[in-house]
Amino acid sequence: MGNAVHRYARVVLDLPGVGREFDYIIPSALQGRVQKGVLVVVPFSDRRAYGIVIETCTQSEYAQRMIESVLDDRPVVTPSQIELARILSENTLSPLGAILFSMLPPGLSQQADVLYTWLGSDEIGEVGETERALMRLLVRRGPLRGRQIDAALPHRDWRTAARRLIRRGLLRAEPVLPPSSVRPKVVRTAQLACSPEEAQAQLPHLGRPGSVALIRRQAMLRFLIQEPWPLDVTWLYAVSGGNRADLDYLAEMGLIRLSETEVWRDPLEGIAAVDEPTAPLNLTSDQQRALEVILECLHLSEEATKKPILLFGVTGSGKTEIYLQSVAEALVQGKQALVLVPEIALTPQLVRRFLARFPGQVGLIHSRLSAGERYDTWRRARDGRLGVVIGPRSALFTPMERLGLIILDEAHEPSYYQSETPPYYHAVQAAMEYARLTSSVLVLGSATPDIVQYYRAQKEGWPVLRLPERVQTVLAPKGQESPNVTVKPAPLPQVKIVDMRQELKAGNRSIFSRALLENLEQVIQAGQQAILYLNRLGASTYVFCRECGYVLKCPRCEIPLTYHLDPAELICHRCNYRRLVPNTCPQCGGREFRHYGLGTERVEQELGRTFPGIRILRLDSSTSRVKGAVDLILTHFAHHQADVLIGTQMLAKGLDLPLVTLVGIVLADVGLTLPDFRAAERAFQLLTQVAGRAGRGPWGGRVILQTFQPEHYAIRYAAHHDYEGFLHHELELRRTIGYPPFARLVRLEFRHKDRRTVEQESERMAEHIRRWISESDQPRCEVIGPAPCFYTRLEGRYRWQIVLRGEDPTLLLRPHLSELKDWRVEVDPPSLL
DNA sequence: AGCACGCCGACT
DNA sequence: GTCGGCGTGCTC
Numbered sequence: 024m025g026n027a028v029h030r031y032a033r034v035v036l037d038l039p040g041v042g043r044e045f046d047y048i049i050p051s052a053l054q055g056r057v058q059k060g061v062l063v064v065v066p067f068s069d070r071r072a073y074g075i076v077i078e079t080c081t082q083s084e085y086a087q088r089m090i091e092s093v094l095d096d097r098p099v100v101t102p103s104q105i106e107l108a109r110i111l112s113e114n115t116l117s118p119l120g121a122i123l124f125s126m127l128p129p130g131l132s133q134q135a136d137v138l139y140t141w142l143g144s145d146e147i148g149e150v151g152e153t154e155r156a157l158m159r160l161l162v163r164r165g166p167l168r169g170r171q172i173d174a175a176l177p178h179r180d181w182r183t184a185a186r187r188l189i190r191r192g193l194l195r196a197e198p199v200l201p202p203s204s205v206r207p208k209v210v211r212t213a214q215l216a217c218s219p220e221e222a223q224a225q226l227p228h229l230g231r232p233g234s235v236a237l238i239r240r241q242a243m244l245r246f247l248i249q250e251p252w253p254l255d256v257t258w259l260y261a262v263s264g265g266n267r268a269d270l271d272y273l274a275e276m277g278l279i280r281l282s283e284t285e286v287w288r289d290p291l292e293g294i295a296a297v298d299e300p301t302a303p304l305n306l307t308s309d310q311q312r313a314l315e316v317i318l319e320c321l322h323l324s325e326e327a328t329k330k331p332i333l334l335f336g337v338t339g340s341g342k343t344e345i346y347l348q349s350v351a352e353a354l355v356q357g358k359q360a361l362v363l364v365p366e367i368a369l370t371p372q373l374v375r376r377f378l379a380r381f382p383g384q385v386g387l388i389h390s391r392l393s394a395g396e397r398y399d400t401w402r403r404a405r406d407g408r409l410g411v412v413i414g415p416r417s418a419l420f421t422p423m424e425r426l427g428l429i430i431l432d433e434a435h436e437p438s439y440y441q442s443e444t445p446p447y448y449h450a451v452q453a454a455m456e457y458a459r460l461t462s463s464v465l466v467l468g469s470a471t472p473d474i475v476q477y478y479r480a481q482k483e484g485w486p487v488l489r490l491p492e493r494v495q496t497v498l499a500p501k502g503q504e505s506p507n508v509t510v511k512p513a514p515l516p517q518v519k520i521v522d523m524r525q526e527l528k529a530g531n532r533s534i535f536s537r538a539l540l541e542n543l544e545q546v547i548q549a550g551q552q553a554i555l556y557l558n559r560l561g562a563s564t565y566v567f568c569r570e571c572g573y574v575l576k577c578p579r580c581e582i583p584l585t586y587h588l589d590p591a592e593l594i595c596h597r598c599n600y601r602r603l604v605p606n607t608c609p610q611c612g613g614r615e616f617r618h619y620g621l622g623t624e625r626v627e628q629e630l631g632r633t634f635p636g637i638r639i640l641r642l643d644s645s646t647s648r649v650k651g652a653v654d655l656i657l658t659h660f661a662h663h664q665a666d667v668l669i670g671t672q673m674l675a676k677g678l679d680l681p682l683v684t685l686v687g688i689v690l691a692d693v694g695l696t697l698p699d700f701r702a703a704e705r706a707f708q709l710l711t712q713v714a715g716r717a718g719r720g721p722w723g724g725r726v727i728l729q730t731f732q733p734e735h736y737a738i739r740y741a742a743h744h745d746y747e748g749f750l751h752h753e754l755e756l757r758r759t760i761g762y763p764p765f766a767r768l769v770r771l772e773f774r775h776k777d778r779r780t781v782e783q784e785s786e787r788m789a790e791h792i793r794r795w796i797s798e799s800d801q802p803r804c805e806v807i808g809p810a811p812c813f814y815t816r817l818e819g820r821y822r823w824q825i826v827l828r829g830e831d832p833t834l835l836l837r838p839h840l841s842e843l844k845d846w847r848v849e850v851d852p853p854s855l856l
Numbered sequence: 857a858g859c860a861c862g863c864c865g866a867c868t
Numbered sequence: 869g870t871c872g873g874c875g876t877g878c879t880c
Binding site: 038047087 | 878879880
């Protein structure tokens with residue numbers, strides 16, 4: 024039974040919109056090569072298509088046509104990945120094919136090529152000139168790939184000629200996935216492999232006394248004793264006058280270790296080299312406890328069900344060190360690890376520390392890689408030559424046979440959700456499923472955990488590891504024996520709330536409060552730096568009373584109305600209620616009911632006027648449009664070539680800027696009024712993160728938070744660094760209004776260039792859905808909308824949405840997916856904007 | 857995705 | 869009378 028021949032293969036195709044599975048016959052020539060997970064070429068309809076084999080079987084009712092070829096004998100997805108794709112397809116209502124092919128590195132099918140082999144003799148009789156040229160080429164050079172022939176016979180229509188020769192049986196063509204020629208950018212590095220004392224003791228014995236070689240080797244070793252991390256070997260050659268042979272000699276003696284480190288460029292290159300310890304750091308008792316729990320889970324048997332671990336550590340509490348030591352243990356156990364970060368360009372420190380701690384074992388995936396480089400990293404991981412892969416959400420799909428640990432840093436970040444192109448999925452949910460399938464340990468790290476995740480953690484009894492204190496890393500004087508680094512607690516920055524209504528009453532109409540001005544003055548005097556943070560998201564639609572802070576709400580839905588131009592009116596994005604902007608405040612009768620036009624330019628101007636001669640940098644979408652500009656701006660600021668950095672969301676995270684002792688939040692209320700059930704949570708997270716930018720260095724720091732709603736709970740709790748307080752308040756609110764985690768949502772969105780079409784289609788679909796609900800016996804499900812989306816127009820198209828809310832709205836939609844093919848369907852969307 | 861089949865409006 | 873619009877269905 025068990026060794027019955029598998030003559031059929033179930034294949035999923037790379038044709039979006041053809042998400043179904045198809046059965047094919049495995050030709051006897053490909054027996055043994057067609058296995059689960061391989062990439063194949065199959066005939067489909069009147070064309071050919073790439074497909075992934077998800078199963079091989081002994082029986083099939085449908086199979087008629089044959090698999091044409093196998094592109095690569097190694098599977099492109101592992102069995103666990105196929106299972107994961109199945110689950111995600113179910114959960115996200117996306118076709119299986121869309122999920123499976125999104126797991127492959129971009130451009131993999133572009134990497135695919137056709138190998139041409141000459142079969143005939145050179146006596147081919149009457150043929151065209153191109154045919155003859157092709158034949159001569161292949162006879163001379165042997166089998167060639169299409170791309171090589173392109174290069175050899177430019178501007179010739181050799182493909183037509185090839186087709187004719189294939190028909191005559193003179194030429195063979197087979198699709199292949201060639202080995203990538205692109206290498207990741209690596210440098211050879213050398214590092215001390217023994218204690219500095221041992222190295223010191225060996226100094227006199229590195230060659231014949233008095234020889235030049237001895238002097239060179241001594242110079243190399245002395246340098247490595249002083250710099251105890253992996254160094255580019257070209258450096259060593261330069262400082263010692265030595266060469267490769269000398270290095271090999273030292274390596275042979277076991278004094279140094281040679282390896283390769285991937286080159287990684289980042290905006291703070293060379294500035295904060297001190298925070299690159301290669302040896303494990305000493306841990307505080309909180310850190311030690313947290314690490315122990317993770318290690319315990321890593322030691323559990325494969326079969327044991329492992330719950331996700333929530334690592335709840337404030338900004339600067341040393342989560343990275345825990346990740347590093349957890350990964351080290353996984354590697355010792357012979358397992359591989361995946362480390363996901365929200366945006367790799369913003370986490371250079373984390374990346375550098377991984378590269379330094381695990382030289383030669385880390386693969387990076389980031390947006391600056393070319394398709395070829397990404398493909399290469401993917402292959403190295405698949406071949407088991409990488410122990411750790413660091414990357415954004417898509418890195419979760421790097422094939423790893425021995426996966427044992429998955430880490431998601433800043434797991435609350437919205438960038439873990441793929442909302443741009445289908446399939447729409449959440450990397451946190453995907454990672455939870457994947458960890459379960461592979462018996463891996465999953466660590467979700469965050470300073471401000473996602474409320475829904477935290478609620479689940481409590482309800483399902485996940486380990487929650489708390490790191491409530493910031494730590495400061497201090498490098499001990501050189502030459503001291505290990506540990507070379509100590510850690511000590513540091514305070515969180517003090518946050519002062521400034522009530523902008525009082526400023527107005529006191530006659531201050533400036534965008535800066537008196538408190539903020541005083542503090543800016545002090546900081547600049549002291550030669551330190553400040554960040555002014557401006558939330559742009561929702562700023563243009565935020566209309567309120569400057570005297571009392573009142574915001575108009577929808578009389579039906581109780582959610583804040585947002586202001587839109589053309590026509591100028593206030594809109595409820597939940598139910599499409601509309602009204603004009605009142606002239607006076609409905610609450611206090613104040614005359615200043617309007618919005619607070621505020622951009623980074625205006626802040627820059629006003630700041631420049633107040634402090635002549637001050638050096639200002641601006642980081643927003645207009646200054647960062649040019650490629651590399653963000654790096655440049657941050658580098659300038661980090662080098663203290665400016666006193667104040669004015670910026671939007673993009674400066675909220677990641678960077679460690681020790682000279683920054685003041686953070687001013689120009690208007691904290693913006694964002695609170697967004698028509699989204701997560702608006703308060705997002706605002707809280709953002710405020711907490713921005714506040715965390717202050718006082719990362721030895722001089723401490725403070726935060727000035729300006730607001731027209733000082734009593735708002737998100738602002739109050741953020742100012743007190745009180746996550747738990749916020750959590751309880753927010754959960755109670757969600758419970759009463761029935762939003763996640765107390766209900767599930769599905770968002771349906773329709774886009775079209777014509778406004779009327781969108782409106783009509785939305786109404787029509789809402790009508791259909793109401794009928795489905797009345798005809799279904801599924802649990803209650805509520806239709807919210809249709810209404811225009813918050814971003815009413817995107818890429819020249821109008822957007823409307825319908826939100827379904829209930830215990831599981833997907834049950835209702837499942838039978839009707841084909842009717843929704845022109846709609847975006849998002850299950851459990853993290854935002855409704 | 858592509859492509860065929862199929863049923864209603866304006867054109868040589 | 870035909871050419872062509874895109875709605876619906878199919879591809880192992």
